[in-house]
Amino acid sequence: MDEHTGDLGAVTRPDPDPEELILGRDAELARLFRAVDSEAADPVLILAGEMGTGKSALLDRAVRRAEASGARVLRAEGSESESSLAFSALHQLLRSLRAEMDGIPERQRAALVHAFGSGPAPLGPDLMLVGVAVLNLLSDLGDRGPVLVVLDDAQWCDRASLDVLSFAARRLAGEPVTILIGARSGDHVPGFDRHVPTLTLEPLDNTSAGRLLDLQPTSPTSHTRTRILEQAGGNPLALVELTRAASAHDTAAPPQSAGPLPLTDHLERIFAARQSELPTDTAEALLLLAAMDSTDSAIAAAVGLPAPRDAAWLPAEQAGLVRHTGRDVRFRHPLVRSAVYHAASSGAQRKAHLALAEMLRGAPDRRAWHLAAACPGPDADVSAELERTAARARRRGGHAAAGKALQRAAELAPRREDSARLLIEAASAAVFTGDIAWVEELAAAARARTDDPSLLASAAVLAGRLAVLTVRHATVFSRLTEAAEQLALSYPAAALDLLADAAVVRFYAGEDTQRHRIADLLRRLPEDASSAGVRTWVMAVSDPFDERAGLVALLPQLATEAETRPEQLTAVGIMAWILDETPQAVRVFDEAFHRWELQGALPEGLGGAVAWAYVERGRWEQAREACTRTTAVGRAVGLDHAVACAATVDAAVLAFQGDASSARARAEEALDLIDPLESRSVAVYARRALGAAAAAEGAYETAYDQFRMVFTADGTPMHYHACYPALADLAAAAVRCGRGDEAAQIVERSANTLADNASPRLRALISRARGLLANPEDAEPHFRAALADPVLEYWPFERAQTLLDLAEWLRRRRRITEARGPLTEALETFRRLGARPWIERARVESRAAGLDVTDTAPDALAELSPQQQQIIRLAARGLTNREIGEKLFLSPRTVSSHLYRSFPKLGITARSQLRDLIEGTLATARQQG
Incomplete structure (x- = not known):
């Protein structure tokens, strides 16, 4: 029977075994153990919960289980102070694997070492190459036995580390590697918050909460117990700390705040109150530890931090503020660290950070942040230190870290002009994180600090560059064109850059009113030689048919001018593709990639053009490789639109190859990621892929329905560029399901719209469609016209389809000898491409024509x-x-x-x-x- 002490309303017990304090979490522990034992289907599991719900304790238990079974454990903890240091969490995770790094390919090892701030820079920062290096490291470890990767407090991990780990995590299926991530509920963990299973820790039920109180050294009873249960709300940390506070204050109830406070604030006050009662040397040691945020044994002694077993720590340990973990001392909970730090005076905080900065001269990035924390106001020298930190981060591919450093540098810059410039540079780094809200915040802050038209223009251009890669096309187009109109007179070069982005949005959205708006603004801008390339881009992308001949004539000169600048070469290739000059587009892309392997953290606007050009040219493997990279990059930085663009190209190739189910899955994925009214081009590409998949299975009614959806009810193309290549496929499906009359009207409407502006490729496709839909006695001239231009050999799949159509028509007219030549050529092309449905169809027709197949x-x-x-x-x-x-x-x-x-x-x-x-x-x- 319990012995009550009526004055305290508590029962005194010995300290409980820490293992016993995990109560009411049997289901959660079982789920973690299944993941650790590799019994779960997914290699990644997020453990989410409010602060104090016991995430770290559960992860500790999972680690012990993994270690007991012989698994290799890699562990890292996010910390607030290092969240602005690029790859800091990844370095912490992998620092024990130096020997294993020697086993991965040299190019990958160099990229990884450089990301950690050592070794010479590779060709350029490539987040994907670092991701592959980490993937190989984990895979190599998995060859030796199970691996458990634990990332705790992920909400405080730096963005570069999270991007790399999420990249690797998506490719660990089938590997004996498990990743457990602890994060606060509601906090965004980039790369891990979509399609990753999440185990959420709910508050303890009343029974478990009561058992936890019973296990405390001084167990509360009566009114005290009731009040603690009410205030804690099932939060384990709150139950323990409110009980400790009630006992320490010798009161009948837990200490009350002056008014209603969030639970975390209430707990911080409790921890801060305990600190105020500590000896001076203990309080000073705690503040230094809080300023460090993570224990670094290399500098701990140098800044005056007592040794782990020093008597100075004993009062803090007895107060429940710190604990010993092997060779160091750590706060029992992040809330303790926060309470200790914020309870100190600004002078004491500054002194602690300056002491740390003095000892970190060999670690300039960490030193810069401590100097910044010690700044009471603007400081040009510290601002310059942070600017240098940002430059180092960018060279290593840490764009988020660079943006944060530049943002803080702007806050510390004494001159408003410098502050605005730094904010613009911060926005240019933030663009590569895919965080449009942050980019717009930085751009707005810059505008508030300067009237300099060049800086204002730069802010608008930077925000626009990222905005075009999002799915908010209508809103983005309005912002871009409004900014361009404002800058047209004062800064026409920036206005033209904004129109270049607006043209990309116009391509994605397909709104005809946008074409008129762009043309109107373009007329207001002066023409000069330096802007010829950008003007050509705007015209080609927003309206490729109006002045097609003139635009095509400019491409060779633009390619020559961009010869040594791969990013501009890529832009020329995109224009060539849009203008249906696919052979030239592919040549330019090949040259660009020879000079530059598309390094950088973002796909460029209209990057899907590269993959489409390779598809049209018959280089399907390269197209799928381009899609793989775009998908990887887009997912890493959260750009759904880039992922959707790649998915449509991938779906089309899969359909052509006969993998209809995979094609449908990729096309549906694309449609799920976009609004079809906002992103008409992506929607059209997805429908074309779905139609091709249905046709591959012989479901021609379904195929026709999909192709029909890329045209409006009256037959107008849903998109001014993406729809026209579907005309022949629409006709092919129509004649097989009795919808020829309707299809013929659509084909003729498009032909009349294009008139003399159609490219040779589109003229060939329209001729093929007319041949398919014509009366049998009238079809031959159309098929012959579709094959007449030798340049059409550069679109091998489309040419082979037309050859097969012609051969089928010839055989049905009993002109079998004439049919054999086109059949042979078509079959060889289909075989070379791996177009399995078309191979089979051509083989059937070949046998009917008497060929030995x-x-x-x-x-x-x-x-x-x-x-x-x-x-x-x-x-x-x-x-x-x-x-x-x-x-x-x-x-x-x-x-x-x-x-x-x-x-x-x-x-x-x-x-x-x-x-x-x-x-x-x-x-x-x-x-x-």
């Missing part, structure tokens, strides 16, 4: 998935698993697994047989074609 599968790769085919082809070129993984953003284990599963389907047993198999497949295709 065997029934054996002509393509040894036909039974493999598109990704397996990519891997096989790369392996056949001699690339290692690591090199393939780096190119396709996969772990070597995943590559190896695909190869292992593919070999039996290919009838081979060794990698050395792949090259002969691929060459043999092509030779067989040519012979059978």
